[in-house]
Amino acid sequence: MRSFRVTSRYGDYEVVVGRGAWRRLRTLARRGGGHEARPYTSIFVLTERGLWRRWGRQFRTEAGLKNCGVLYVPPGERSKSLAMVEGMAARLLAVRADRRSLLVAFGGGVVGDLGGFLASTYMRGIDLVQAPTTVVAQVDSAIGGKTGVNVGAMKNLVGTFYPPRLVLADPVVLSSLSPRAFRSGLYEIAKHAILAGDRLFRILENEMESLRPENPKSLGRILAAAAKVKVDVVKRDEREARLRFVLNLGHTFGHALEEATAYRRFTHGEAVGWGLLAVLRLANLLGVLAMGEEARMAELVRRIGPLPSIADLNERRIVELLPQDKKTIGGRIHWVIPERVGKVRIMNDIPVKLAAAAFCEVQASSNSTRMGLGAPTRARA
């Protein structure tokens, strides 16, 4: 079990990754949070019904929660809405949650983002613990204090920055994920490895195929290393103005792919997987990639497993959807472009034609290699 401290201008908190992480909640629940450190008047868990059925008893036992209320959120992205926030706030009020109550978000990205927003706004902010239950949530979305809900088709259009009191990531829950859901999270780990540098990248290169819930030791070690990448970025730039932006690596294309398929074909991680392949290609076309680096990084991404096809997608449509990314400031697209393992740069003057070409080439090479069976072979002049 590893533990990292996030220092934030809104307050510090601990990220605990590994088997037994949930036990850390005992201390907080006993001691209480905030400057006053009084015990909480009540504790509520926001979760999904199926997930809680499988893990609720174990979580409550390990976390030492004898009396806690449970609020269920229907699974799926549609739950990330202001209407759901309203419904949950009314529920919290009905069960007499007050300013000294604690909310535990036990679930994946939807529960974490919704629960974070709910905790940050209910009575103008109550204490929050994130207990992420998916790979992406454990190494990425539950860390950093971003919360959000969707408005129409626009993801996270409304949200807050709100640090939790604790992030408790126990890999034991990952064993009930579907293989596809589990794999999806590995794309985000690959992204973190590309950002972090050679050490994590090499470990992943050596252990990719053994990264399975059945190998908790190897898995726990890599989850902790990947979570630390996010922790380090967040510590240095909480509000994303500059450094935190690098975490968008692979997400510019990724978001466009999700939008183009109405969020139905790809999991978020899979879209990021394609996004990484496309932006690596783009970096190659731009001539900023060191020799051999594209192949090395793309191979790691492809080894994660097969990705849903992008063969039928039109590159013009994809490129059209790029500017709708809300990271656009003043109408431009800010790209995170990899230079080599451990180094990226931000560029905002890339011709859209080049982006379209990169997408087409990834499309073509994926068709010819029958999707996911090998790295693209074309080398750069």
Next chain:
Amino acid sequence: MRSFRVTSRYGDYEVVVGRGAWRRLRTLARRGGGHEARPYTSIFVLTERGLWRRWGRQFRTEAGLKNCGVLYVPPGERSKSLAMVEGMAARLLAVRADRRSLLVAFGGGVVGDLGGFLASTYMRGIDLVQAPTTVVAQVDSAIGGKTGVNVGAMKNLVGTFYPPRLVLADPVVLSSLSPRAFRSGLYEIAKHAILAGDRLFRILENEMESLRPENPKSLGRILAAAAKVKVDVVKRDEREARLRFVLNLGHTFGHALEEATAYRRFTHGEAVGWGLLAVLRLANLLGVLAMGEEARMAELVRRIGPLPSIADLNERRIVELLPQDKKTIGGRIHWVIPERVGKVRIMNDIPVKLAAAAFCEVQASSNSTRMGLGAPTRARA
């Protein structure tokens, strides 16, 4: 024109009160906000249609806003909803507001609370300027960074702490308020005077009848002094944990009165007016008021003008509604009890029977004095 600096852990800002305050927006709009101080990509005004028709041109001229988008909110408390936040966020997105846009909330409490919440959550926070246009908003609600919307009957159940870049309170707009709306704000000024101490209180005693929009000089001076009371409290305790709580003086009874009449009979200020009279009576029954102080303070409140009747309200119902105040922590009612001009204490162990008795006595004395024509005469043993 007077200017006060609010230092807040989320960022500092200036509160400008007096004729010409709007001009201060020119500098901000030119220089931009935040650490980077880049000019804004766009500026949007959130307001009400009738108000903007009357003042929009003058505001834009003085504030130097050549190009700005305008978003209209329907008047009334019902606009303080998450559904309205969702609609306005979608509108902002449609007109391409981005993270570097500025939102100006030009209106009373509803526009300020809604606009503040919208700005604090749109793309996880964009810059905000409060341009309050009612007495209460100018001396109280626009200062301090509290935002909020209602959920069901529960006022401000969902909200944030979010400091504006500027608060610009120009008394010129008060001339288009109805006499009743104008007077309602004076109850909050009386509350501030009771909290602040003898100086402001004496000025009010001397000038109450001349406090009219037609006397801008006297009005501006008192608005600034009342706004400063709020500024001083906010500076010392931004999150209301302790000191800020005193601003609830008169609001415990006040909220119950508003609820008991479904927010239809009283303006918020009028409910606070009755709330002040009732809590003064309660303080007297508790024996914590210095001799003669109840009469002195109650007289000031009553001189503001006639209040809608409370003769038909049942004291048991009022007392039942008290605990629903969300300031209740762990089920108790925290009262702000005046001891004398300039001094209050917080008490949480007052028998409800005493609160009921205080309410009945105010009710009775108001009937006998035909409402608002004099102070209650009963002295305390």
